[in-house]
Amino acid sequence: xxIARIQALVAPDMERVDKVxxxxxxxxxxLINQLSHxxxxxxGKRLRPQLVMLASRACGYDGEAAPxxxxxxxxxxxxxxxxxxxxxxxxxxxxxETANAVWGNExxxxxxxxxxxxxFEMMVSVxxxxxxxxxxxxxxRIAQGEVMQLMNVNDPDVTQEAYLEVIRAKTARLFxxxxxxxxILAGSEAPxxxxxxxxxxxxxxxxxxxxxxxxxxQSAEEMGKNLGDDLAEGKPTLPLIxxxxxxxxxxxxxxxRAIENGGLDELDEVLAAVRGCGALEASQQVAEAEAQRAxxxxxxxxxxxxREALEGLARLSVARTK
Numbered sequence: 102x103x104i105a106r107i108q109a110l111v112a113p114d115m116e117r118v119d120k121v122x123x124x125x126x127x128x129x130x131x132l133i134n135q136l137s138h139x140x141x142x143x144x145g146k147r148l149r150p151q152l153v154m155l156a157s158r159a160c161g162y163d164g165e166a167a168p169x170x171x172x173x174x175x176x177x178x179x180x181x182x183x184x185x186x187x188x189x190x191x192x193x194x195x196x197x198e199t200a201n202a203v204w205g206n207e208x209x210x211x212x213x214x215x216x217x218x219x220x221f222e223m224m225v226s227v228x229x230x231x232x233x234x235x236x237x238x239x240x241x242r243i244a245q246g247e248v249m250q251l252m253n254v255n256d257p258d259v260t261q262e263a264y265l266e267v268i269r270a271k272t273a274r275l276f277x278x279x280x281x282x283x284x285i286l287a288g289s290e291a292p293x294x295x296x297x298x299x300x301x302x303x304x305x306x307x308x309x310x311x312x313x314x315x316x317x318x319q320s321a322e323e324m325g326k327n328l329g330d331d332l333a334e335g336k337p338t339l340p341l342i343x344x345x346x347x348x349x350x351x352x353x354x355x356x357x358r359a360i361e362n363g364g365l366d367e368l369d370e371v372l373a374a375v376r377g378c379g380a381l382e383a384s385q386q387v388a389e390a391e392a393q394r395a396x397x398x399x400x401x402x403x404x405x406x407x408r409e410a411l412e413g414l415a416r417l418s419v420a421r422t423k
């Protein structure tokens with residue numbers, strides 16, 4: 102299933118989600134309204150709320166709680182972006198200035214807190230202890246992932262396994278929560294719940310690996326952020342880890358130095374090393390294997406156009422160029 106068919110399939114549900122988002126962004130505080138609308142309206146794929154809706158439908162649920170929880174997931178994701186951009190001192194996201202660049206770090210952090218608290222307010226309204234448990238545990242795990250990533254900065258000895266542990270916590274855990282919510286709402290049996298959870302974690306892992314690959318293949322305009330941001334921050338992502346494993350001694354030493362020191366003093370040389378030693382192709386293969394595991398996990402679901410859409414998203418996540 103291609104992206105146009107998936108978008109058409111989910112469009113009516115996403116209209117419901119967008120209405121919930123707009124309603125729950127409202128605040129008596131002008132700055133909260135300005136900043137939260139700025140970041141929410143920035144575009145993006147809205148992938149995580151789509152996963153809530155598609156998983157709900159695939160498991161047989163079409164009630165009103167799904168759009169609410171899809172909006173909750175989007176608010177949690179948006180809050181993490183606001184906080185990430187402050188921590189990373191990022192000035193550009195999705196092709197325009199970050200909220201912290203426009204309003205300052207203090208406002209961005211506090212509005213991120215507002216979105217987190219509003220998300221928890223909304224999830225309580227669903228009246229399901231299991232929903233609250235899944236989302237609270239996921240949010241806590243995301244925070245742990247952020248701290249683990251911070252601890253890995255400027256450390257060239259981070260292993261592929263340690264890198265995967267970080268992205269499973271920081272990125273993939275919210276994907277997993279999104280799909281799990283659909284199965285919970287549908288009252289699905291344990292095998293189905295496990296299947297959609299496995300799908301979410303593998304999809305999120307594949308998605309983040311491809312993001313890290315794109316940091317070395319696209320221009321800043323194509324990526325919507327600054328090329329080499331992760332390298333400048335000294336983050337040891339998979340393409341860098343594999344360059345140190347697969348490259349020449351000189352290339353490995355170059356990348357080690359770049360991670361240890363941060364900055365972009367040797368960006369051109371690092372790009373040449375990453376692109377020339379097969380690290381990008383190897384990273385892509387890891388992502389594709391994760392995407393295939395995601396597709397395989399959906400075998401527990403009955404055949405439907407919604408299952409097809411979930412399978413399509415897994416395949417598209419590793420075929421994208423932005």
